[in-house]
Amino acid sequence: MLALALAVAGCSSKADDDNKGSGSEGGVKTGEGVSGRTISLGALTDMTGVYATLGKSITQAQRLYIKQVNADGGVCGRKLSLVVRDHGYDPQKAVAAYTELEPKVLGFPQFIGSPFVAAVEKRITADKALVLPQAWSANLLGSPYIRVIGSTYDYETINAIDFLMKEKGLKKGDKLGHVYFEGDYGENALKGSRHMAQEAGLTVVEQKIKPTDNDMTAQVAALKKAGVKAVVLSAGPRQAASLVGVAAAGKFDVPIIGNNSAFSPQLLATQAGPALTKNYWVASPSLPVGADTADAKKLVKDYRTAYPKxxxxxxxxxxxxxxxxxxQALKKACQNKDLTRQGVDKALLTLNAYDNGFGIKQDFSDPKAASSRESVIQQPDTSVTGGLKAVREAGAAPEARGYTASG
Incomplete structure (x- = not known):
């Protein structure tokens, strides 16, 4: 991946003079992506690949948020602009899209895919373009310009297994199955399973898969033969539907819990829907979109108005x-009269108790640490908005509080 990044680096397109270099507008220092009228932000998303549903939702939500900010006057006298590129969860396209957009934007409030962020990590740090990825691998920690929002996959998996042990009958001496994508995402989640297994006296039965593996029949057969009492899934929605559906058809009646990327409400309309509502749970870095809070209700109302279909x-x-x-980092940077990339990053460090109304406060003061160690446990439910309901509020297992993620 690093070789790929270097190979495409030379084809970087040139930004307009208005968006490149440093300067000063009205006493505010500016740099890449900032003109007298506009602050350009980048979104490197997946609209056509394994996470197409996720990418579409993330992008539309960000467009809605930016539209509302602009209607309220923008930031620092400037309108925000979101420049979107679809990489289709393809490594070559992801790196090429970063190469194209980096000179043109201030930073990236969206970058889907831990492996792709990792592939350009050194370049991001050198470019100083802040990235808030929709990826939760602890391997992304450490760079001041890549800031994961919420608990990383290892913390999330520890909390998921804690739920299985406290509420779903998994106990010391049992075998725990873990089906996971090869690469950053799955292997970071696996660290959480291994840590929890050591702490709680479990044995992990591992099943590594590729993002292109959509049929989980072989994995279910192997886990059933091994006698596992519960399963963790660190993959995508397609794998979740197959794993849970095949397990139900084979009368392999064990609880299955996925990381936050391993669910889509569209699954509830498939043949696997009934099995998902019965035997599947999801660990998440926030309350679900259908939560009974004022902020969640407002977001649902606004989103439905903007995207009724x-x-x-x-x-x-x-x-x-x-x-x-x-x-919020942009607004703080404006107050500091420094809208350069370094100024925005410095502003982010001051957000040490950020709460967007979805159940978990985020601390961005330390780039080497996850912004949270807590997870919300959710369960599929066809009767609620978004298809997930919270069954355990935000919290961190004792084993998560005693564990240190490392990038």
Whole structure:
């Protein structure tokens, strides 16, 4: 991936003079992506690949947020602009899209895919273009310009297994299955399983898969033969539907819990829907979009008005939150009269108790640490907005509080 990044670096397009270099507008220092009228932000998303549903929801939520900010006067006398590129969860397209947009934008409130962010991590740090990825791998921690929002996958998995042990019958001495994508996402989640297994006396039965593996029949057979009592899934929605559906058809009646990327409400309309509502749970870095809070209700109302034909899911919350965090950093940077990339990053460090109304406060003061160690446990439910209801409020397992994620 690094070789790929270097190979495409030379084809970077040139930004307009209005968006490149440093200067001063009205006493405010400016740099890349900032003109006298506009602050340009980048979104590197997946609209056509394995996370197409997620990417669409995140992008639409961010466009809605920016539209509302602009209607309220913008930031620092400037309108926000979101420049979107679809990489289709393809590594070459993802790196090429970063190369194209980096000179043109101030930063990125969206970048889907831990492996792709990791592939250009050194370049992001050198470019100083703040990235708020929709990816939760602890391997992304450490750079002051890549800031994960919420608990990383290892923390999230520890909290998920804590739920299985406290509420779903998993106990010391049991075997725990873990089906996971190869690469950053799945392997970081696996660290959480291994840590929890050591702490709680479990044995992990591992099943590594590729993002292109959509049929989980072989994995279910292997886990059933091994005698696992519960399963963690660190993959995508398609894998979740197959895993849960095949398990139900084979009378493999064990609880299955996924990381936050492993669900889409559209799954509830498939043949796997009944099995998902019965035997599947999701760990998440926030309350679901259908939560009974004033902020959630307002977001649902506004989103439905803007996109009346689109479904709601937790991607809406993730996109909205990242756009809000980036905008708060921009507003603080404006107060500091420094809208350069370094100024925005410095402003983000001051957000040490950010709360967007979805259940978990975020601390961005330390780039080496996750902004939270807490997770909300959710369950599929066809009767609620977004298809997920919270069954355990935000919290961190004791094993998560004693664990340190490392990038």
């Amino acid at each position: 689109e479904s709601l899911d937790n991607g809406v919350v993730a996109g909205w939150t990242a756009a809000a965090v980036f905008t």
